[in-house]
Amino acid sequence: MSFRRKPNPNRNHPQYCPYCAGEDLYPDEETEFAWACQECARVFSVMFHGQNAPKHTPAQSLSTNDALRASLERSKAGSDDIAEDTGNAS
Numbered sequence: 001m002s003f004r005r006k007p008n009p010n011r012n013h014p015q016y017c018p019y020c021a022g023e024d025l026y027p028d029e030e031t032e033f034a035w036a037c038q039e040c041a042r043v044f045s046v047m048f049h050g051q052n053a054p055k056h057t058p059a060q061s062l063s064t065n066d067a068l069r070a071s072l073e074r075s076k077a078g079s080d081d082i083a084e085d086t087g088n089a090s
């Protein structure tokens with residue numbers, strides 16, 4: 001027989017009491033998320049609900065093959081420009 005319950009993965013661990021900023025906090029039996037402040041005797045809950053999607057997501061970077069291909073095309077186009085320039089100059 002085990003008296004130890006399974007840990008709650010969604011339980012957060014506050015560093016300070018949100019009411020008095022006290023640091024003497026202990027888990028409370030009120031709920032799975034409750035904390036009891038020993039300095040102001042308040043019981044409060046801290047709960048993680050999830051994460052919102054960001055408003056701006058950066059564009060996905062090219063794969064190594066696509067990046068190499070784009071680089072080779074850029075350098076090829078650049079060498080063509082140089083050849084045309086020398087051709088026009090002479």
Ligand SMILES: [Zn+2]
Nearest residue numbers: 017020037040
């Ligand atoms: Zn407090």
